[in-house]
Amino acid sequence: MTLKLHRRRPPGRSWHHPSDRRIARAPLSGGERGPTDRDPRILERLDQRIEERLDGETTKSNIAVLLSGFAVLMAAVAGITIFAVAGEPGGDADAGDEALAGHTAAEHAAAVEATGAAGATDISAEAGKGIDFEAYDRPEPALPAVPAGAVKHFRLDVYEHVTKVSDDLAPTRVWSYGVNGEFNRGTGVSEPMVVNQGDRVEIELVNGGSKAMDVQMPHSIDFHSSEVAPNEAFATIPPGETHEFSFVAKHPGVYMYHCATAPVLHHTGAGMVGMMVVKPDDLAPVGQELWVTQQEFYLGAPGEDADLAKMEAKQPDVIAFNGYANQYQEHPITVDRGERVRMYVLNAGPSEWSAFHVIGTVFDKAVTDNGVARDAQTINLAPSQGGYVEFTLDEEGAYPFVTHAFADTGKGAAGTLQTRHADVEGMAH
Numbered sequence: 001m002t003l004k005l006h007r008r009r010p011p012g013r014s015w016h017h018p019s020d021r022r023i024a025r026a027p028l029s030g031g032e033r034g035p036t037d038r039d040p041r042i043l044e045r046l047d048q049r050i051e052e053r054l055d056g057e058t059t060k061s062n063i064a065v066l067l068s069g070f071a072v073l074m075a076a077v078a079g080i081t082i083f084a085v086a087g088e089p090g091g092d093a094d095a096g097d098e099a100l101a102g103h104t105a106a107e108h109a110a111a112v113e114a115t116g117a118a119g120a121t122d123i124s125a126e127a128g129k130g131i132d133f134e135a136y137d138r139p140e141p142a143l144p145a146v147p148a149g150a151v152k153h154f155r156l157d158v159y160e161h162v163t164k165v166s167d168d169l170a171p172t173r174v175w176s177y178g179v180n181g182e183f184n185r186g187t188g189v190s191e192p193m194v195v196n197q198g199d200r201v202e203i204e205l206v207n208g209g210s211k212a213m214d215v216q217m218p219h220s221i222d223f224h225s226s227e228v229a230p231n232e233a234f235a236t237i238p239p240g241e242t243h244e245f246s247f248v249a250k251h252p253g254v255y256m257y258h259c260a261t262a263p264v265l266h267h268t269g270a271g272m273v274g275m276m277v278v279k280p281d282d283l284a285p286v287g288q289e290l291w292v293t294q295q296e297f298y299l300g301a302p303g304e305d306a307d308l309a310k311m312e313a314k315q316p317d318v319i320a321f322n323g324y325a326n327q328y329q330e331h332p333i334t335v336d337r338g339e340r341v342r343m344y345v346l347n348a349g350p351s352e353w354s355a356f357h358v359i360g361t362v363f364d365k366a367v368t369d370n371g372v373a374r375d376a377q378t379i380n381l382a383p384s385q386g387g388y389v390e391f392t393l394d395e396e397g398a399y400p401f402v403t404h405a406f407a408d409t410g411k412g413a414a415g416t417l418q419t420r421h422a423d424v425e426g427m428a429h
């Protein structure tokens with residue numbers, strides 16, 4: 001049903017996305033597999049849940065009936081999604097989408113074909129054995145300082161690298177930004193940038209400044225915190241080139257930056273997203289300032305680029321805080337009991353919502369879009385949206401932080417804040 005659409009090429013032109021060459025190398029195993037046999041884990045989990053709920057009363061054949069119903073539903077949903085994506089360009093809605101995304105629906109279809117059917121590839125840790133990847137190194141969750149000097153200069157190095165983003169899955173190739181020499185190798189997160197409201201910000205985008213950056217395609221950068229002509233400032237540059245522009249960060253907030261090269265979904269879903277904090281003039285000092293970027297990962301074949309078909313289908317394998325599933329559960333963030341904590345949170349998407357919540361406290365203050373909420377339990381962040389929350393942890397203990405969209409929590413969007421003198425058996429620091 002779906003493959004016919006995948007195979008359509010743009011009429012009268014070839015698909016020219018620069019990553020074509022590398023994506024084309026991705027295995028095309030799986031052929032005409034339907035969506036339900038793509039990810040056996042989904043069926044396993046569903047099976048488990050059904051068995052729990054029915055408490056052993058239902059026979060296996062009843063479960064099979066339920067599963068096949070689920071399979072039909074999933075097939076229908078996937079079919080509709082892919083049909084919509086591959087629709088003929090030319091209609092009003094398509095034209096609008098094209099203008100926004102900078103590429104055609106047919107290009108989408110060709111890219112989907114090139115990366116294979118969503119979920120067809122084995123991405124288990126076992127399947128990734130023998131592939132070299134960067135050693136894990138926990139990203140420092142303390143918010144970086146504002147750079148010195150009247151003008152804030154940021155050198156952004158685009159780099160592409162093979163890392164894990166989850167203990168349980170194979171290594172994957174992530175596209176990232178290094179910021180003023182800070183690279184978070186061993187995870188999939190890009191470093192945050194921090195300035196004060198009113199600062200002039202100078203950007204020096206270097207697309208693959210050395211062999212170690214391993215960049216093989218054009219990239220760009222788009223700042224949501226800026227007010228500039230995007231066709232000039234956010235221009236795409238080829239590998240090996242540098243592009244400079246500047247802007248004044250007039251509006252305070254927690255903003256997204258990202259690659260704006262088409263297909264934008266592919267570049268943002270492959271890792272090219274990050275946080276820029278513009279601190280308001282009147283920000284009071286607190287005990288600790290932390291940063292958390294929520295980000296989805298869509299794994300391609302082990303060690304290879306991310307899977308565009310999964311992005312189109314909104315089927316992330318991992319949703320992580322700061323680029324690695326569950327890392328701050330394994331390595332909790334230490335805070336003092338009673339100290340005021342400010343967490344800057346960005347939902348970098350590219351496609352899922354975030355319902356950021358800290359278990360065991362209430363946000364005294366939650367600021368999104370410069371609007372202040374008091375006594376908030378959760379902040380609601382659309383893809384690209386950010387904000388900050390302030391709270392105290394009033395008793396010694398371990399306080400999980402999550403997106404309260406629990407299907408996403410289970411994909412790795414969970415961490416732990418632990419007070420300095422917490423009595424927590426067996427928890428690592």
Ligand SMILES: [Cu+2]
Pocket residue numbers: 175218219220259260261267272
């Ligand atoms: Cu890019």
